[in-house]
Amino acid sequence: MKLSNQAQAFVLHFGEMGSRWGFNRTVGQMFALMTIHNEPVNADQLAEALKISRGNVSMGLKELQAWRLIELHHQPGDRKDYFTAAGSIWDLARTVFEERRKRELDPTLTLLRQLLLTEPRDEQESVAQEKIQEVYSLLEMLDQFANTLSKLDEKDLLKLMKLGSGLNKLLDLKSKASGSGAKKNSTRK
Amino acid sequence: MKLSNQAQAFVLHFGEMGSRWGFNRTVGQMFALMTIHNEPVNADQLAEALKISRGNVSMGLKELQAWRLIELHHQPGDRKDYFTAAGSIWDLARTVFEERRKRELDPTLTLLRQLLLTEPRDEQESVAQEKIQEVYSLLEMLDQFANTLSKLDEKDLLKLMKLGSGLNKLLDLKSKASGSGAKKNSTRK
DNA sequence: TACAATTTTCAGAAATTTCTGAAAGTTAAG
DNA sequence: CTTAACTTTCAGAAATTTCTGAAAATTGTA
Structure with missing residues (x-):
């Protein structure tokens, strides 16, 4: 060839x-x-x-x-x-995205979860623990978000990615019309 | 230490x-x-x-x-x-995200843009050219989307990532109330 | 079963990446 | 200017990853 x-x-x-x-x-x-x-x-x-x-x-x-x-x-x-x-280019991109999430996020989430189980013994460890908690919360949220994106069909994904600055407006809209049963932000320190 | x-x-x-x-x-x-x-x-x-x-x-x-x-x-x-x-964990995550976009996407976009300039010489090349165009369109859109996300402030980013399945609804909402000057999907083959 | 076509495995070779440590470079202070 | 404190550089060493090719394993056919 x-x-x-x-x-x-x-x-x-x-x-x-x-x-x-x-x-x-x-x-x-x-x-x-x-x-x-x-x-x-x-x-x-x-x-x-x-x-x-x-x-x-x-x-x-x-x-x-x-x-x-x-x-x-x-x-x-x-x-x-x-x-x-x-599959199509879209299918492939989606697969790469999912596999990378699995390889880059999952092992870290598992480890951090484990580290958060032990009680800090002193001030030093307490500070570190807090940082670890922050990293964990962020990565966990990222993981969930990636998961949400993975589940969108091509049409919606396209719509979302093309929003550009429209995304801001849509998020504003959301907070104004927030009667739709979404939970408020709770896990912020 | x-x-x-x-x-x-x-x-x-x-x-x-x-x-x-x-x-x-x-x-x-x-x-x-x-x-x-x-x-x-x-x-x-x-x-x-x-x-x-x-x-x-x-x-x-x-x-x-x-x-x-x-x-x-x-x-x-x-x-x-x-x-x-x-900076904070958020700042760091954002920086890593931006740097990775730069390193993983930009060089490829540059190359593909260049490859798309030459006219295909035969059927074989024509098929390849089409695929390259598809890859380019997808990566270009991904790059723009990443850029949009980078510009969101922490509050909006948090809101977006926490949406979960609410994202679907929001996107539906968008298409129904689409009078707000968003461009229709145009660059699809 | 025997055999030929094909794929997989894996030990060692080759290539690449990372690391060390000594030497060279830089900078502030006297 | 000189010196001492510190940082950077970079050639070669060490570690790691990737690749080859011959042997072993698998598979379909007769």
Whole structure:
């Protein structure tokens, strides 16, 4: 499989950015390739196009499956495994978002929850405990918010993201017409 | 400077998570330490508490300053540089959010914009071009949205994040009462 | 069952990132 | 200007991550 200059640039860039997005260079490249390529590709094609070893491809595919970013297909009369990006660009973005939330937030929330169980022994620890509580509250809220966003359908998500400065107005509106049973802000120190 | 067990656990965890958040282990630890510690700390204290070399501390401090996450202070009668986390937990979270947007989104937007300038030469390239356009539109919108969120003050941000399923209702409300001059969705393919 | 096609595994090699510590640089004070 | 206190730099060492390729495992077919 030969890549056009454009595809090449796209793939290489996603390789470079890969590490910032949570996977390594070759995994980023594989994912980028499958994203712009419509046809299902097999492991040999990936190895050839990206000039990496067959073993590396195998590991990369495993990782992308763990991220739920690619799907396995079979071509009739061919025993090879073929893969495509799992869904539309929107689907993929959503999946990356959810997986990153899981990997970047959940472990920290778990640890902080645990740290908050022990009583501070002295002044020093008490100050630290307070800070930990603040970090926890913020991350917990962020996590919930991310969860809320994940559940919005494409239409609503689009609407929300396009609001721009309209978001301010809408939030104002909300506080004025606040009869709709939403709880007031309670957990502020 | 001696760390309590709790502080120790917090610091070590942020070291581990560091790489997922965009900095390396020791930078993560240094940041965590300054976040739970109220008093300004100097480089020697950091090196001692984290058991890392003085040179490493110097590099880490430089990086944290590049992220705008720490602030330099001076103690009267002491020539050493002292540092504290730059602002409240909220301020810090906001800064991390903004810096990550800059590092994770901007370079990609720049590249994609450039790729979209060249005309596709054949069918294959045309398909790829379309995908690139889709990725671009989505990331561009995400970037704008992140920008909008960054500009909200703490009160509004809190309000928004606490909405939960109320967000749906608010968005519905919006489409019904849509006389307020918001533009309709236009840039969809 | 046997076999060929294909995928996975994993030990060690290669590449990359991080860290150290000594030397060089900077700065304030006398 | 000189010195001492402090910070930064950076070459090489250490640690970590990624990659290769040959061997092992799996799978479909006959």
